[in-house]
Amino acid sequence: MRTRKALLRLARLAAVLLVVSTLCFLSLNLLPGDPARAILGESGTPESVAALQQELGLDQPLADRYVTWLGNILQGDFGRSYANRQPVADIILQRAPVTIELIVLSQLIALAVAVPLAAVAAARRGTAVDRGISSLVFLAVSVPSFVLAFVLIWVFAIKLGLYPANGFIPVSDGLGQNLGSLFLPALALAAGPAALYQRVLRADLVETYGQEFMNVARAKGISPLRMAVRHAFRPSLLGLTTSLGVVVGMLIGSSVIIENLFSLPGLGSILAQSVSARDYVTVQGVVLVAATSFVLINALVDLLYTFIDPRLRKPRTRGRQARRAREVPVA
Amino acid sequence: MTDGTLLSIKDLVVEFPTGAGTVRAVDHVSLELGYGERLGIVGESGSGKSVLARTAMGLTRPGTARISGQVTIAGHPVLELGERRRRALWGREVAMVFQDPLSALHPITPIGEQIAEAARRDPRTTRRQAAARAVELLETVGIPQATRRVHARAHELSGGMRQRVAIAMAIACRPKLLFADEPTTALDVTVQARILDLFDQLCAEFGIGLVMVSHDLGVVGRHTDHVAVMYAGRIAERGPVRAVFARPSMRYTSALMAAIPRHRAAEQSLPRPIPGQPPNLLAPPPGCRFGPRCGQASPRCHAEQPPLLALGDAPGHEYACWHPGEADR
The missing domain is CATH 1.10.3720.10 (MetI-like)
Structure with a gap:
């Protein structure tokens, strides 16, 4: 009985965390503005922006990006900083x-x-x-x-x-x-x-x-x-x-x-x-x-x-x- | 001790200032109780019986009420003592059992610890002795498997068990005087009888003087030696239980007795409720306070407060009524 309750509580916790991570991902990915353009600034040509988008995986559909992102997070990989390429x-x-x-x-x-x-x-x-x-x-x-x-x-x-x-x-x-x-x-x-x-x-x-x-x-x-x-x-x-x-x-x-x-x-x-x-x-x-x-x-x-x-x-x-x-x- | 009087209350007045005026909950009450004697204080809700008991023990905070008169417990002038010196008496010379045992017990602390804490009020008792004493006390108040039960918390016990724990806590240091404020009101009828028997047993075994506050004249009659009937803050009648029951002389007492349900065939009659409500203590009626509800009231009853008069049948039997006698049955 007690173990069942504990498991139930853990499952609920996991569900909450999944929702939190989804919201976290969506809130930033649905923001207007393109990170690749932002990184390259005014000097970025359409070609270099497209190349960077591809490099960052931004050309993929949102759902695919989410699954990849979540998979990486679970392995402790939070990606690399756009600013200085540090993990x-x-x-x-x-x-x-x-x-x-x-x-x-x-x-x-x-x-x-x-x-x-x-x-x-x-x-x-x-x-x-x-x-x-x-x-x-x-x-x-x-x-x-x-x-x-x-x-x-x-x-x-x-x-x-x-x-x-x-x-x-x-x-x-x-x-x-x-x-x-x-x-x-x-x-x-x-x-x-x-x-x-x-x-x-x-x-x-x-x-x-x-x-x-x-x-x-x-x-x-x-x-x-x-x-x-x-x-x-x-x-x-x-x-x-x-x-x-x-x-x-x-x-x-x-x-x-x-x-x-x-x-x-x-x-x-x-x-x-x-x-x-x-x-x-x-x-x-x-x-x-x-x-x-x-x-x-x-x-x-x-x-x-x-x-x-x-x-x-x-x-x-x-x-x-x-x-x-x-x-x-x-x- | 000094003169064989365990509890002496003289001319006690307790008033509570409220927004609407002053409520005199206890109005010139005097009572005495000898060592090992049992006194029942009976009255309806709001008659001042609980306030009387709490004030007599010194629990009513001076900041919340105006108190005058004298109270002596085992020679200590309670009302003249400060909180610190009263505290020295509480739990050791005098203790109280409260009405609702669930709210009276700490919700989290195991009951054994609560009893041990009471036992530790005697400074000679060590922690270890107090823990052993808690088990012993639980056995004394009739809780089986005491060694296991000391770890229980209040919510894990039945109502009767809880009241037994509260009683164990109160008698932990063998007080000379025990106040019990409606100790069975929150319990089932069958449990009530057993708790009352426990009081009888403890009083006889340890020579504890008991003041039992109750709204139930029947309970008081079977488990105390003396009874004081309170109405609207005053003593209506008091005396040895036998004498009062044999010859209730104040009309309120007889009305209370007529309101007790009876089982025996010879006495078969439906309990008779007392009509009306107790008076508003903000504006009590002049004269006898029971006057407005009394079937026999005369103009004198509405004009003059009857004094407590001695009745010849038994020493100590006194009543406050202009027209004593049994109510018509």
Whole structure:
């Protein structure tokens, strides 16, 4: 029974990925404009354009191109960049770690800020402390990450000189240096999500505090701290988990701006470069990787639910959290 | 302890400020309970019985209600203590069993851990001892295969089992006083009887004093020593169960008794419902609060609040009625 469910889930995941890859392929191949002409520019003669089209396989029917493309992707061949003939797979492998580190770091910062703030706000719900935190959070969610990035660069890099304003230092040059070079961009990417996490977790915590089992815990003589950590926290995690999955997916997109601002050699900056260079093959590869990551992360989140709340493992689920978790769409 | 009184409530008033005005949920209530005694508090929904129990235990938050009067539990002046010092009593000297055992148990934490947590309220208990105690307590409250069941979660148990777990949690540190707030209302009738028997057994075995809040006079009559009937925040009648049942003197008590379904042929008559609704506590009627629903009310009933008067038949039997006597059958 359990294996059948797991297989079913895998099959569904595969179907979603197939759809994602198809959309990814179509969206770029149905764009107006001819990549061969774009590459050759004004100087291209009709003959050289036709030759290049043939070389790139663009003279084939769309369906054939799709099958070839998908077959190659499955073998790890993402094609070669139109811009510099480098294999797109190499470009992605080289740049992905920077983006992953940036996103992971930013989300660790966001959680480190949001979780305690949510816990305090929920335990003191309705008080000045709660309202103060809410205002702060509202401010954070209102500032776009690129505006925050400028402020951070100005304060921390230019005025205080604490962190570099741009550039990436690999781990091989020292972990401290590496983290320092990512600190400001990670902070810029953390603010918005931190605000979202605080609001979501606070709301869930407040709902949990309203449940009878919290009154029972109090009547047992449990301290407020232990009540928050041991009783309230875990039943309140589903909203946060869902948000985390969605945000991480969206950050792959937001990183385009931040990586450009801070000159980080990640996926976001290569995406921007490839779009302006009309390097469609690279764009396609990066978008596919981003979309696939989004799907996989959210599949992982689905799986996480059952660890957070074992009631969700049962086919017949009951209760508030169970209902809500089921309403979360699959990827 | 000091004077043999386990629980003493004196002149307790609990008011909740609402947008529409102040609701006086408990209105000058005084009660006493000795060690090992069992008291039933009976009343309709909204009569203030649950608020009375929660406030007596010190659970009503001072920020949400205006509270005056005195409550003493085993010599501790509960209402004068801050939250931290009340917490020292909760789970150790006094505990509560709540109405709906499904929402009262933590949805994710295994029941064994929840009971062990309660047992750990005694600082001398180690983690290992608490885990062993959880198994022992599950056996005490009549859950078979306790060693296996400690790993179960609330949603995997039946309603009766859940309430047994909640009871195990409440008695983990052998409290002197146990409040039970409608402990069987959420359960099937057949399960109800067994849970009530369990309360009887635990009270007798461990000498626990019990305050059982219920809307069911029949339940209270069979499983407590004393009964207090509440109506619209006030005590309508109280006394030893036998005395009150033998000679219900306040009209509301007799009406409640007439509303109990009976099975025996000699008493065969359909239960008689009490007409009308309990009064709106935002604007309670003057005089006797039961007046508007009482068939025997006189002008005096609508003008003057009857005081609690002692009745000669048994010590402690008191009623608040201008025209005592059984309702016409």
